Amino acid sequence: MTRRGQFITFEGTEGVGKSTQLANAASTLDALGVECVVTREPGGTPMAESIRELLLAPRDEPVNETTELLLMFAARAQHLHTRILPELEAGRWVLCDRFTDATFAYQGGGRGVPTERIALLENLVQGTVRPDHVVLLDAPVETGMTRARHRGELDRFEQEAVAFFERIRETYLARAANAPGRYHIVDASQPIETVSAEVSGLLRNLVNRA
Secondary structure, eight states, X not given: OOOOOOEEEEEOSTTSOHHHHHHHHHXXXXXXXXXXXXXXXXXXXXXXXXXXXXXXXXXXXXXXXXHHHHHHHHHHHHHIIIIIHHHHHTTOEEEEEXXXXXXXXXIIIITOOOHHHHHHHHHHHHTTOOOSEEEEEEOOHHHHHHHHHHHSSOOTTXXXXXXXXXXXXXXXXXXXXXXXXXXXXXXXXXOHHHXXXXXXXXXXXXXXXX
């Protein structure tokens, strides 16, 4: 019987280096002989990527918070059941750029959507499925936003005010404090080499414990 893979998500506000550290984590696992796939949310499948485009595109029309929340979970349902779970069952580790913690942080902390409403959809879409480990890349909001602006044109979320991202960061840190065994906070304001070394060390420890 194939041993189920580990489901590891990478979270954080804008500009904390998730893409860089996902690539670093995949390289670390590959060197250790662990099969893995890298994916992202919203997105990860053709249909979910189409929903991502709807969610991120700047638009003049106001986006209702419930519309945003339902689109997030619609994309997640497709991603989870057609890609994430099959990969895990095949024994591969799944490294995902954001998952439901991002919804609690962005739609809950940022938008003010009640936590109970998000949790209801979480249970409906995911059942008992939760990430095995969450790597929270944390940095001051201004640091991350400065990096994000240097990447180019900002998407609909990146155009929000600093206070929006401060609430998101606070929500992430609160969730990590409530489950310290599952969340791993990495100071993403450090030099990239230092962050990469810390993430690689974390992955090696997880492989040794698996």
